[in-house]
Amino acid sequence: MAISKKNKNRALVDGKEYLWWVFDEVDQTEFDGIQIKAVCSDQSHFFKYGLQQQETDRKLVIALNNYSKLVHLSSPPRFENDDGIITKSGIIRMIKWCKSGDHQIQYALDEMNNDLTTENHC
Template identity: 40%
Template sequence: MAISAKGKRRISVDERVYLWRSFDEYDQGWFNGVQVIVAAMDQELFLRYGLGQPDKSRTAVVSRGRGAPGIRAACPRFEGDGDVFTPQVVRSLIAWGLAVAL
């Protein structure tokens, strides 16, 4: 089943296409507040990151493949100054997620 591109931004990293979006959600999943979700078009990598997390407990969720369980892993701060999420920051998140998922 394909991933819907509606409402998502497209980004290419190493000739692989990803879709990403940010949204604000509470009490519904891994993080509360503003989050970023990234999905590879081939559905081989899924990432979720919550903005504004404390330094000592900052994590992201990585999943390899559709339906695979998500793994919460400690991660660096990805958002830029003022909690801005740019395509460059998304590329950094993807690179980190690929390294963790291997």
């Protein structure tokens, strides 16, 4: 299913286009409150990041193939500016940070809720 580009921002990272937007949601997602979602235009993966997270408990979520695999990365840097606003440059930094491999996997699950961080699934 195609994603509407209406009211979405665009960012180009390593030759791939990402559509991203800010929304506010509670009790429906990994984060409560204001968050961003950046979806690759081929819809193979997307990133979610909650704004204004506590530094000691900050995380970022990557979902692959429409939630068939879900990865929580711990301790990402802060991508929003000092005023708590995320910009296109913050989105680009976020995506590049995820692709850099300079992070720690908090946990990862597949669509059957199998823990992908155990030795049996690596």
